[in-house]
Amino acid sequence: xxxxxxxxxxxxxxxxxxxxxxxxxxxxxxxxxxxxxxxxxxxxxxxxxxxxxxxxxxxxxxxxxxxxxxxxxxxxxxxxxxxxxxxxxxxxxxxxxxxxxxxxxxxxxxxxxxxxxxxxxxxxxxxxxxxxxxxxxxxxxxxxxxxxxxxxxxxxxxxxxxxxxxxxxxxxxxxxxxxxxxxxxxxxxxxxxxxxxxxxxxxxxxxxxxxxxxxxxxxxxxxxxxxxxxxxxxxxxxxxxxxxxxxxxxxxxxxxxxxxxxxxxxxxxxxxxxxxxxxxxxxxxxxxxxxxxxxxxxxxxxxxxxxxxxxxxxxxxxxxxxxxxxxxxxxxxxxxxxxxxxxxxxxxxxxxxxxxxxxxx
Numbered sequence: 001x002x003x004x005x006x007x008x009x010x011x012x013x014x015x016x017x018x019x020x021x022x023x024x025x026x027x028x029x030x031x032x033x034x035x036x037x038x039x040x041x042x043x044x045x046x047x048x049x050x051x052x053x054x055x056x057x058x059x060x061x062x063x064x065x066x067x068x069x070x071x072x073x074x075x076x077x078x079x080x081x082x083x084x085x086x087x088x089x090x091x092x093x094x095x096x097x098x099x100x101x102x103x104x105x106x107x108x109x110x111x112x113x114x115x116x117x118x119x120x121x122x123x124x125x126x127x128x129x130x131x132x133x134x135x136x137x138x139x140x141x142x143x144x145x146x147x148x149x150x151x152x153x154x155x156x157x158x159x160x161x162x163x164x165x166x167x168x169x170x171x172x173x174x175x176x177x178x179x180x181x182x183x184x185x186x187x188x189x190x191x192x193x194x195x196x197x198x199x200x201x202x203x204x205x206x207x208x209x210x211x212x213x214x215x216x217x218x219x220x221x222x223x224x225x226x227x228x229x230x231x232x233x234x235x236x237x238x239x240x241x242x243x244x245x246x247x248x249x250x251x252x253x254x255x256x257x258x259x260x261x262x263x264x265x266x267x268x269x270x271x272x273x274x275x276x277x278x279x280x281x282x283x284x285x286x287x288x289x290x291x292x293x294x295x296x297x298x299x300x301x302x303x304x305x306x307x308x309x310x311x312x313x314x315x316x317x318x319x320x321x322x323x324x325x326x327x328x329x330x331x332x333x334x335x336x337x338x339x340x341x342x343x344x345x346x347x348x349x350x351x352x353x354x355x356x357x358x359x360x361x
Contacts, residue, residue, distance in 0.1 A: 015304050016042075016089030018068060018348045019313055019320060020057030021341030025050040027059075027070060027082075028340055029089060032349065037309050037322055037335050044341070045082070045091045051075045056299065056345040060106040060115065065350045067094075067134035069115055073102040079115065079128070081135045089352060097136040100126035105151040105201075110158040114181035118149040118163055125149055125163055125172075127181050141182055146172060150200045150216070156208045160186065160231025164199035164213055168192075171199055171213060171224075173231055191233045193222055201254055206261040210284035214241065214266050219250035221266055221277065223285055236285070241266040241275040243291035253299045258307040263289070263330035265310060267298040274298065274312060274323075276330050289330050295321050302347040309335075313344035320344065 017030040017039065029042045047057070047070055054073025061068055068082045068091060077099045082091040101122030108115055108130070115128040115136050125143040128136050147167025154161050154176060161174040161183055171193065173186035193199050198217030204226070205212070211233060213222040219242035224233040241252060251269040257279070258264075264277045264286060276289035295314025303310055303325075310323040310332060320340050323332040 014352050015306070016084075016350045016352060017311060018059060018091075018350070019340050019344050020059050020070060020300075020346035021344045022055060022057045022073070023053050023342035025053055026341045027057075027068075027091065028344070029091060030338070031089070032304060032309065034304070034306055034308060037324055039320070039322060039336070039338055042088070043090055045093075047072060047080055048093055049076065049078070049096055054102060056104065056343075058103055058106045058117075059346045059348050060108050061348050061350060062108055062112040062130075062134060063110055064112060067112075068348065069106055069108070069136060071099060071103050071106050071117070073104075077102055079106065079136050083134060084350065087352070089350065094133070095135045097128060098138050099128070100124060100139045100142045104149070107152055107154065109154045109176065109178065109181070110156065111178060113178075116152045116154065116161065118146070118152040120148050120150050120166070123147050123149065123167070125152055125183065127183060129181060143183055151202055153202055153204065155204065155226070155228065155231065157228060162202060162211065162231075162233070164202055165190075166198040166200055166216055169195055169197055169199060171202065171233060173233065175231065186231050188232070191224070191235070193235065194218065194220060194238060197222070200252060203255055203257055205257065205279070205284050206259065207284075212255060212257070212264060214252050214255040216252045217250060219246070219252045219268055221255070221264070221286060236283075239277070239286050239288065242268060243271050243273045243275060246271055254301055256301065256303045256310075258303055258325065258330075259305060260307055263325065265301070265303075267294070267301055267312065269297045269299060272296050272298060272314070274301070274310070274332065276332065278330055292332055295319055299345040300347050302349050304349045305351045311347050311349065313340060313347055315343050315345050318342055318344060320347075
């Protein structure tokens with residue numbers, strides 16, 4: 001394998017895929033060829049200083065796509081900072097910092113100056129400063145009394161933060177001071193969703209006016225209007241993301257929108273399926289496309305920045321499946337399976353800022 005220039009021909013769109021593998025304590029780095037959807041492994045990067053593996057490997061990208069932050073939920077509970085090489089997408093380890101607890105989710109604020117975390121077992125949220133060189137520092141705020149917090153997200157204006165708390169069927173609402181990185185309860189401090197729905201993950205529509213929340217315990221997809229001036233939510237639709245004939249206890253896991261906001265997908269672990277929805281262009285409400293089988297126990301997946309492919313990993317299959325998205329209907333076509341590390345559970349995708357270079361094999 002060599003790093004080559006594509007002189008004399010148009011540069012091909014290339015994206016980099018980062019897969020967190022909890023049991024093998026590594027990040028698998030792959031190159032995604034946009035024209036074909038083909039994936040090729042560039043490197044396998046160990047997560048340093050892990051004494052005991054955790055249940056999952058939450059990861060977060062800096063807004064400028066220069067840094068990747070990888071969390072450890074085992075021992076020690078820490079986050080590793082990696083620099084992303086602008087030409088090849090390879091990772092260089094920088095440093096590690098303590099986290100306030102076992103974090104189910106990590107995100108940065110919109111400036112990349114702060115790393116926010118949600119702890120499911122610790123029932124808390126936290127904020128870690130990030131130095132200009134991309135290195136995370138120890139936490140400077142911990143917010144308690146967040147029952148089974150499972151995700152956290154900053155709005156587009158960097159003024160408000162939302163955090164679903166699975167344990168009390170709420171989404172907590174905070175104001176966010178972008179200069180200090182401190183959270184404070186909004187008014188009201190939370191919005192309550194359907195009882196026993198177990199809100200787990202959430203995502204903003206690209207228009208910034210709609211939020212979608214996936215319920216782990218009932219497999220629901222809740223649509224909420226978001227008021228950007230106040231940071232408050234109001235529910236307006238609730239649909240099922242479970243496949244037809246579903247049996248057993250739901251364990252919905254992850255959800256992602258295509259970048260154009262036209263299609264929404266959610267994963268469910270008991271049935272090992274992906275369910276797709278079309279998004280109404282006027283009000284953001286959902287209509288069912290259908291469900292398909294996928295990797296066993298699909299805790300995590302993602303969509304490439306161009307909106308062409310869905311990449312799903314299975315915690316029990318230790319593999320990744322790629323799917324092509326039909327641009328008109330949102331239907332998914334299976335492409336290929338790829339072996340990953342042990343317990344793959346998190347996927348991040350980055351477009352290279354300079355596509356003049358690509359990996360050759």
